Amino acid sequence: MEHAAEPDEILRKFLAKAEKAAKKAASDPIEATAESAAIVTDDASAGALERTRIEKLEKIAALGFDPWGEKFDDRTPIEAVRGMTLVDGEAHGPRVRVAGRIMLRRGQGKVVFLELRDWSERIQIFIGKNQVGETGWALCGELDLGDLLGVDGTLGRTKTGELTIFAERLTFLGKSLLPPPEKWHGLTDVERRYRQRYVDLFTNPESLATFLARSRMIAAMRSTLAERGFIEVETPTMQAIAGGAAARPFVTHHNTLDLNLYLRIAPELYLKRLLVGGMERVFEIARVFRNEGISPRHNPEFTMLEAYQAYGDYHAMMELAEALITNAIEAIGGGMTRSFQGTEIDFTPPWPRRTYADLLAEHAGVDPADPESIVAAAERSGIETKGKDIHVITNELFEEFVEDKLSGPVFVIDYPAAICPLTKRKKSNPEVAERFELFVCGMELANAYTELNDPMLQEKLFRAQLAGQKEEDSMAKMDDDFVRALKHAMPPAGGIGIGIDRLAMLLLNRASIRDVVLFPLMRPES
RNA sequence: GCCCUCCUAGCUCAAUUGGCAGAGCAGCUGACUCUUAAUCAGCGGGUUAUAGGUUCGAGUCCUAUGGGGGGCACCA
Numbered sequence: 001m002e003h004a005a006e007p008d009e010i011l012r013k014f015l016a017k018a019e020k021a022a023k024k025a026a027s028d029p030i031e032a033t034a035e036s037a038a039i040v041t042d043d044a045s046a047g048a049l050e051r052t053r054i055e056k057l058e059k060i061a062a063l064g065f066d067p068w069g070e071k072f073d074d075r076t077p078i079e080a081v082r083g084m085t086l087v088d089g090e091a092h093g094p095r096v097r098v099a100g101r102i103m104l105r106r107g108q109g110k111v112v113f114l115e116l117r118d119w120s121e122r123i124q125i126f127i128g129k130n131q132v133g134e135t136g137w138a139l140c141g142e143l144d145l146g147d148l149l150g151v152d153g154t155l156g157r158t159k160t161g162e163l164t165i166f167a168e169r170l171t172f173l174g175k176s177l178l179p180p181p182e183k184w185h186g187l188t189d190v191e192r193r194y195r196q197r198y199v200d201l202f203t204n205p206e207s208l209a210t211f212l213a214r215s216r217m218i219a220a221m222r223s224t225l226a227e228r229g230f231i232e233v234e235t236p237t238m239q240a241i242a243g244g245a246a247a248r249p250f251v252t253h254h255n256t257l258d259l260n261l262y263l264r265i266a267p268e269l270y271l272k273r274l275l276v277g278g279m280e281r282v283f284e285i286a287r288v289f290r291n292e293g294i295s296p297r298h299n300p301e302f303t304m305l306e307a308y309q310a311y312g313d314y315h316a317m318m319e320l321a322e323a324l325i326t327n328a329i330e331a332i333g334g335g336m337t338r339s340f341q342g343t344e345i346d347f348t349p350p351w352p353r354r355t356y357a358d359l360l361a362e363h364a365g366v367d368p369a370d371p372e373s374i375v376a377a378a379e380r381s382g383i384e385t386k387g388k389d390i391h392v393i394t395n396e397l398f399e400e401f402v403e404d405k406l407s408g409p410v411f412v413i414d415y416p417a418a419i420c421p422l423t424k425r426k427k428s429n430p431e432v433a434e435r436f437e438l439f440v441c442g443m444e445l446a447n448a449y450t451e452l453n454d455p456m457l458q459e460k461l462f463r464a465q466l467a468g469q470k471e472e473d474s475m476a477k478m479d480d481d482f483v484r485a486l487k488h489a490m491p492p493a494g495g496i497g498i499g500i501d502r503l504a505m506l507l508l509n510r511a512s513i514r515d516v517v518l519f520p521l522m523r524p525e526s
Numbered sequence: 527g528c529c530c531u532c533c534u535a536g537c538u539c540a541a542u543u544g545g546c547a548g549a550g551c552a553g554c555u556g557a558c559u560c561u562u563a564a565u566c567a568g569c570g571g572g573u574u575a576u577a578g579g580u581u582c583g584a585g586u587c588c589u590a591u592g593g594g595g596g597g598c599a600c601c602a
Binding site for chain 1: 539552561596599
């Protein structure tokens with residue numbers, strides 16, 4: 001019968017085992033990586049270029065570097081490095097640590113120049129064989145375009161005067177197994193730019209700049225609203241009744257409740273419920289979904305800013321729109337005069353206010369209060385009038401003759417009440433609604449009302465809208481709860497919706513909404 | 527849904543009236559201690575989106591399919 005080992009002995013054995021394991025790990029720190037590399041190497045789908053990069057990954061690992069890197073603190077953004085001052089004639093500037101992606105590589109015997117880029121800027125790295133040590137130089141030989149690298153070194157200038165980090169230590173931070181696009185032209189294939197935005201972002205600096213600017217733009221709008229006492233809220237994206245706009249919704253389904261739901265087409269009706277609840281100034285940056293056609297100005301999901309202000313009206317919303325947009329422009333820089341696809345636009349406020357009726361008279365030569373002249377003008381320009389409501393015809397005339405002319409920015413105010421089911425009517429003329437749309441370059445950028453808060457009129461308008469709906473596309477339903485909310489008294493209010501994507505297009509001069517949406521909707525790859 | 531148009535090497539692009547699929551970059555091998563899209567020498571790299579058809583012969587012409595772009599329709 002064997003005696004149980006002494007406790008000391010157990011401990012000793014345990015420690016010996018642990019030490020052995022640690023030794024093994026140290027001598028072969030990338031066992032798991034090598035294993036996964038083998039899998040990819042054997043994969044017939046991996047191309048020749050990918051295979052040579054996997055071989056380099058193994059060499060890099062053999063040198064003792066983790067091919068997938070690890071935490072790398074205390075970096076300085078390259079933009080900040082570029083801002084550091086160098087004393088003239090001094091050989092060594094400050095010591096710096098940067099990290100980024102290798103964009104360019106120029107070998108020169110025992111010296112290699114790299115171009116490293118992080119999300120702020122690019123900078124040249126000088127790697128000399130005698131300055132980075134044996135392993136560092138060996139690593140340098142295995143570096144590919146696209147790899148992620150950390151560099152410690154001193155800032156200085158080369159003979160030609162280029163600001164350069166003279167590397168003293170290299171830290172490998174990530175192996176790129178796929179070759180990046182061509183270094184000069186970048187990625188131009190639009191399909192791949194949308195599908196593989198990650199590649200677009202790291203190869204095309206203007207694409208990255210666009211999305212960074214979009215983010216600053218939105219941040220500025222958030223702080224503008226916060227300064228004015230608005231609070232940010234989140235309301236349902238899945239709704240049993242998709243209201244607040246006239247658009248086809250997407251349908252989804254909740255399994256446990258066995259309930260069909262719609263993705264929201266607007267947050268409007270929920271935000272107004274909050275006004276009833278006493279939240280006096282609310283806004284939401286809402287992703288909304290509309291099951292409609294796709295075009296350079298339409299993505300099925302897009303971002304909308306909606307804001308509601310109790311005890312305000314649409315005039316307050318005009319002033320708010322000016323503040324939001326001019327602050328957004330300030331945040332991205334470049335001044336109030338912008339160029340959009342060759343058209344100069346001056347955003348200096350205040351922006352002109354023009355009534356719908358005046359513009360219609362000016363550009364289409366008709367008076368919206370005179371049905372006969374409307375029908376005559378429509379027929380003259382080939383717009384179908386049979387069986388159509390006079391207000392629909394009027395609006396088609398407006399779209400045909402006026403919208404393109406509105407290079408803007410211009411507030412089109414006082415719409416025909418018949419096409420505004422959520423808007424308060426003018427006291428002086430119930431045929432006209434207190435609504436404006438902001439137009440820039442023929443594009444509708446914002447839409448705002450003095451909100452209708454009369455529950456009885458609201459219910460009547462909803463019913464009229466439902467009655468006018470065609471059978472086949474009648475997905476709109478009566479929102480009884482919204483009417484009930486209004487019956488508890490919603491304060492008189494101004495409300496506004498701003499299309500964030502279109503604003504980004506205009507301010508950043510991008511022709512397609514897909515250039516300001518990170519991942520636009522695409523058909524699946526075959 | 528309809529119309530027009532595009533798809534060639536990893537990337538950017540050529541290829542005459544239908545006549546041997548090419549270049550630059552990237553890659554590989556080598557040279558080079560201050561380059562700038564580094565340079566120089568050599569080498570490899572393709573089911574021309576897919577499937578049919580016409581033809582002695584198709585990247586090129588025809589049809590269909592897939593994907594992209596633009597326009598129309600839809601979208602207050």
